[in-house]
Amino acid sequence: MSKVFVTGHKNPDTDSICSALGYAALKRGLGVDAVAIRAGEVNKETQYALDYFKVEAPELVQSVEEKQPIILVDHNEEGQAVDGLAAADLQGIIDHHRLGGINTANPIFVHIEPVGCTATIVAKMFDRWQVELTKEIAGLLLSAIVSDTVLFKSPTCTQQDKDAAEKLAGIAGVDLKEYGMAMLKAGADLGDLTPAQIAKTDSKPFSFGSYKAIVSQISVMDTADILAKKAELTAAMNELCKAEGYDLALLMVTDIMEESTELVFVGEPKQLIADAFGKDASGDSIYLPGVMSRKKQIVPQLTEAAAKL
Amino acid sequence: MSKVFVTGHKNPDTDSICSALGYAALKRGLGVDAVAIRAGEVNKETQYALDYFKVEAPELVQSVEEKQPIILVDHNEEGQAVDGLAAADLQGIIDHHRLGGINTANPIFVHIEPVGCTATIVAKMFDRWQVELTKEIAGLLLSAIVSDTVLFKSPTCTQQDKDAAEKLAGIAGVDLKEYGMAMLKAGADLGDLTPAQIAKTDSKPFSFGSYKAIVSQISVMDTADILAKKAELTAAMNELCKAEGYDLALLMVTDIMEESTELVFVGEPKQLIADAFGKDASGDSIYLPGVMSRKKQIVPQLTEAAAKL
Numbered sequence: 201m202s203k204v205f206v207t208g209h210k211n212p213d214t215d216s217i218c219s220a221l222g223y224a225a226l227k228r229g230l231g232v233d234a235v236a237i238r239a240g241e242v243n244k245e246t247q248y249a250l251d252y253f254k255v256e257a258p259e260l261v262q263s264v265e266e267k268q269p270i271i272l273v274d275h276n277e278e279g280q281a282v283d284g285l286a287a288a289d290l291q292g293i294i295d296h297h298r299l300g301g302i303n304t305a306n307p308i309f310v311h312i313e314p315v316g317c318t319a320t321i322v323a324k325m326f327d328r329w330q331v332e333l334t335k336e337i338a339g340l341l342l343s344a345i346v347s348d349t350v351l352f353k354s355p356t357c358t359q360q361d362k363d364a365a366e367k368l369a370g371i372a373g374v375d376l377k378e379y380g381m382a383m384l385k386a387g388a389d390l391g392d393l394t395p396a397q398i399a400k401t402d403s404k405p406f407s408f409g410s411y412k413a414i415v416s417q418i419s420v421m422d423t424a425d426i427l428a429k430k431a432e433l434t435a436a437m438n439e440l441c442k443a444e445g446y447d448l449a450l451l452m453v454t455d456i457m458e459e460s461t462e463l464v465f466v467g468e469p470k471q472l473i474a475d476a477f478g479k480d481a482s483g484d485s486i487y488l489p490g491v492m493s494r495k496k497q498i499v500p501q502l503t504e505a506a507a508k509l
Numbered sequence: 510m511s512k513v514f515v516t517g518h519k520n521p522d523t524d525s526i527c528s529a530l531g532y533a534a535l536k537r538g539l540g541v542d543a544v545a546i547r548a549g550e551v552n553k554e555t556q557y558a559l560d561y562f563k564v565e566a567p568e569l570v571q572s573v574e575e576k577q578p579i580i581l582v583d584h585n586e587e588g589q590a591v592d593g594l595a596a597a598d599l600q601g602i603i604d605h606h607r608l609g610g611i612n613t614a615n616p617i618f619v620h621i622e623p624v625g626c627t628a629t630i631v632a633k634m635f636d637r638w639q640v641e642l643t644k645e646i647a648g649l650l651l652s653a654i655v656s657d658t659v660l661f662k663s664p665t666c667t668q669q670d671k672d673a674a675e676k677l678a679g680i681a682g683v684d685l686k687e688y689g690m691a692m693l694k695a696g697a698d699l700g701d702l703t704p705a706q707i708a709k710t711d712s713k714p715f716s717f718g719s720y721k722a723i724v725s726q727i728s729v730m731d732t733a734d735i736l737a738k739k740a741e742l743t744a745a746m747n748e749l750c751k752a753e754g755y756d757l758a759l760l761m762v763t764d765i766m767e768e769s770t771e772l773v774f775v776g777e778p779k780q781l782i783a784d785a786f787g788k789d790a791s792g793d794s795i796y797l798p799g800v801m802s803r804k805k806q807i808v809p810q811l812t813e814a815a816a817k818l
Contacts, residue, residue, distance in 0.1 A: 293608075298616050304608040305812040307804060312619035328637070495616060503614040 204234040204291060205261065205268060207282055208318075209275035212238050213402050214246040214347035214387075218340035219273040219318040220258060223294055226322060227271075229331035234271070237261040239282040243402070245387025249343035252383070253336045253372070264288045274318040276300045276310075279405040294321055296356075297495055298503075316354060316361035319344035323364040339372035346380040347387070350419065350456055356493045384456055388420045395429055395436040399451055406499060408472065409506030412445060417452040417494050423462055426453050427485075430464060434484050437466045448472070454492055461491040463498070469509070476505035513543040513600060514570065514577060516591055517627075518584035521547050522711050523555040523656035523696075527649035528582040528627040529567060532603055535631060536580075538640035543580070546570040548591040552711070554696025558652035561692070562645045562681070573597045583627040585609045585619075588714040603630055605665075606804055607812075625663060625670040628653035632673040648681035655689040656696070659728065659765055663801045693765055697729045704738060704745040708760055715808060717781065718815030721754065726761040726803050732771055735762050736794075739773060743793050746775045757781070763801055770800040772807070778818070785814035 206224040208216020220236035227234035236258040242250065250257055263283035264270060270285065271292040277300030278285055290302070292309040296318050313321050319341040326333050333341075345365045349357035352365075369376040390398070403416035420426060426433070437449040448467035455461070464485040465473055474481035476498075477488065491497045515533040517525020529545035536543035545567035551559065559566055572592035573579060579594065580601040586609030587594055599611070601618040605627050622630050628650040635642050642650075654674045658666035661674075678685040699707070712725035729735060735742070746758040757776035764770070773794040774782055783790035785807075786797065800806045 296616055299602075299611050299613040299619060301610045301612040302608050303610045305809040307605055307607050307621065307623040309623060310608065310619055310621035312616065314616040314618060500614040 202269060204232060204271060205237045205264060206234055206271045206273060207237045207239055207258075207261070208273050209280040209404065210239045210282065211400065211403050212240050212246070213243065213274075214249060214383075215318050215344040216274045217242060217246045217258065218249065218344040219294070219322050221255065222319060222322040222337050222341045222344075223271065223273050223325075225334070225337050226326055226329070226331050229326075230329060235259075237282075243387065244389060244391070245347060245383060246343075248383050248386035249340055252379070253339040253343075255336050255340060273322070275404075276302055276312065277404075277406075278302055279407070294318055294325075296321065298499065314358075316357040317345045317348035319348075320358075320361045320364040323368060324360070333368075333371055335372055338368045339374065342368035342372055342374070342376070342379075343383055346376075346383055350454075350459075350492055351377070351380045351384060353456070353459055354492045354496075355490075356496045384419070385421065388456060390418075390420065390425060395432040396439065398426065398429075399433060399436040399440055399449065401451075404494075405446070406502070408448075408502045409509060411447040411469070411472065411506060413448040413450060413467075413502070414440065414444070414446045415450045415452070415494055415498060417454060419454045419456050421455070421457055423453050423455045423458075427462060430485065433464060434466050437464070441467050450498070452491075452494060452498065456492075459492055460487065460489045461497075462487055463491075472502060472505050472509060475509065476501040511578060513541060513580060514546045514573060515543055515580045515582060516546045516548055516567075516570070517582050518589040518713065519548045519591065520709065520712050521549050521555070522552065522583075523558060523692075524627050524653040525583040526551060526555045526567065527558065527653040528603070528631050530564065531628060531631045531646050531650045531653075532580065532582050532634075534643070534646050535635055535638070535640050538635075539638060544568075546591075552696065553698060553700070554656060554692060555652075557692050557695035558649060561688070562648040562652075564645050564649060582631070584713075585611055585621065586715075587611055588716070603627055603634075605630065607808065623667075625666040626654045626657035628657075629667075629670045629673040632677055633669070642677075642680055644681055647677045648683065651677035651681055651683070651685070651688075652692055655685075655692055659763075659768075659801055660686070660689045660693060662765070662768055663805075664799075665802045665805045693728070694730065697765060699727075699729065699734060704741040705748070707735065707738075708742060708745040708749055708758065710760075713803075714755070715811070717757075717811045718818060720756040720778070720781065720815060722757040722759060722776075722811070723749065723753070723755045724759045724761070724803055724807060726763060728763045728765050730764070730766055732762050732764045732767075736771060739794065742773060743775050746773070750776050759807070761800075761803060761807065765801075768801055769796065769798045770806075771796055772800075781811060781814050781818055784818065785810040 224234040224236040266287040401418040451464040453462040533543040533545040575596040710727040760773040762771045
């Protein structure tokens with residue numbers, strides 16, 4: 201049998217890269233010939249984690265061949281998955297997102313839990329199946345939890361994520377808070393990102409009713425720098441809609457320290473955004489205090505608003 | 510909060526009734542106010558199990574109200590689910606079938622495993638979460654495993670199903686083989702079923718490409734009686750297609766003793782059936798030796814044939 205690929209979504213975040221590495225290691229521990237791949241570029245935050253724990257990034261595979269055995273982590277929507285998924289041999293899904301409508305011919309293993317991070321589920325599986333966690337894999341799974349829960353500040357964070365992170369930090373031999381802040385800082389560094397790059401940071405496509413949307417998120421220590429370039433950003437987002445056929449593009453500019461999001465948007469219908477968040481959406485952005493989670497505070501609201509539009 | 514309903518599919522089989530009762534008991538053991546319901550009539554086999562273990566059938570609820578909290582067991586396709594699901598508050602799925610394309614707004618708990626029976630998964634959860642199994646619930650979960658695996662003869666049966674059944678038989682205090690055969694015999698008794706009733710036994714709707722089909726299954730000790738009425742059966746199946754808008758109706762007449770299936774069918778395109786099973790499908794039935802499982806030996810083949818048609 202050919203190797204089973206374990207992969208996160210396109211535009212991978214730290215959870216997608218690290219849970220793929222972790223779940224592939226777990227499967228190998230159980231005797232399965234599995235290898236992690238990635239469906240896109242490694243971001244700065246993830247690179248910090250990989251460098252810190254001296255692990256190489258998974259191989260980049262943007263399109264899989266027909267019949268390729270594959271396991272998805274951290275996503276379960278075909279629109280977010282590596283190219284070629286429809287003709288591949290999907291064997292499993294480990295995730296923490298909404299059910300995204302995938303159909304399979306045969307029964308497969310699916311485990312989805314409403315926790316803050318896929319890595320939390322993967323860490324629990326190492327326990328349940330009694331496979332030993334190395335220091336490196338523990339460190340990467342910890343990094344994913346810190347990233348997805350923004351150091352436990354996100355409303356998606358559960359006690360299970362906190363418990364898993366503490367245990368993983370012990371195995372990885374790092375101070376959780378200190379390591380976590382350093383990693384988040386590395387990820388929040390805008391460096392020389394162009395407006396087009398910012399507009400696509402951690403982007404994911406969604407269907408809201410009949411509308412096609414792309415929702416991106418960038419986490420920063422302070423939103424001022426990025427919002428000063430709003431005109432350039434919305435121009436880049438309009439370009440993105442045209443080039444890739446979206447009705448709407450949304451960018452969450454999330455302030456990690458202040459725990460809030462400035463939601464920048466272009467496209468139509470703006471009424472969808474107004475209805476979803478109960479705000480005047482006639483401009484090009486709205487301020488959402490307390491909002492940090494796309495999964496819990498943005499996507500369900502847009503899904504429900506679309507159903508009523 | 511209102512009670513969480515736990516329910517199997519329409520036209521419930523023994524797994525759908527017993528896993529609903531079992532998972533509701535598990536959730537109550539974990540402090541959740543859950544109750545099993547059923548989305549259709551109890552069949553003879555299930556009634557035998559309920560009578561044997563002196564458990565009342567769950568309440569019949571054919572349509573759920575808006576926002577009703579609900580957990581699905583033994584299915585994950587909207588077409589098979591209780592009416593009203595789309596507007597209900599879907600909170601979880603425990604199943605062993607193919608992924609059927611459900612979308613949710615929020616992340617929910619989903620556990621699907623390619624084992625022979627949902628009850629096997631439920632039994633393992635009692636273990637994992639250390640909730641005590643009563644004799645009655647153990648007996649019902651055992652009955653579901655015997656039913657879905659046809660006493661371990663079905664190709665869907667895994668070692669996990671066998672292990673769970675042995676353990677459950679011990680707790681329930683029954684001889685596995687003896688009880689299992691008695692239950693299967695009770696279910697295989699055609700009694701005074703009309704051709705229309707036979708045509709809808711354990712029926713489930715499926716979409717194969719753009720075709721709408723209904724696939725029913727009746728398990729018997731000997732197919733002769735039922736096949737003697739084939740003309741009346743196919744007439745009833747044609748009626749069913751007309752009345753409910755199916756392109757195809759298929760009935761698996763499965764011989765438990767011989768481990769084979771006579772697949773009776775009406776509707777178009779027959780080429781789909783010919784392609785799926787590599788047989789001449791110009792008549793109204795084909796003989797499929799070794800075939801006992803709709804999930805593993807019928808549905809995937811039709812799904813794949815439809816993708817190529």
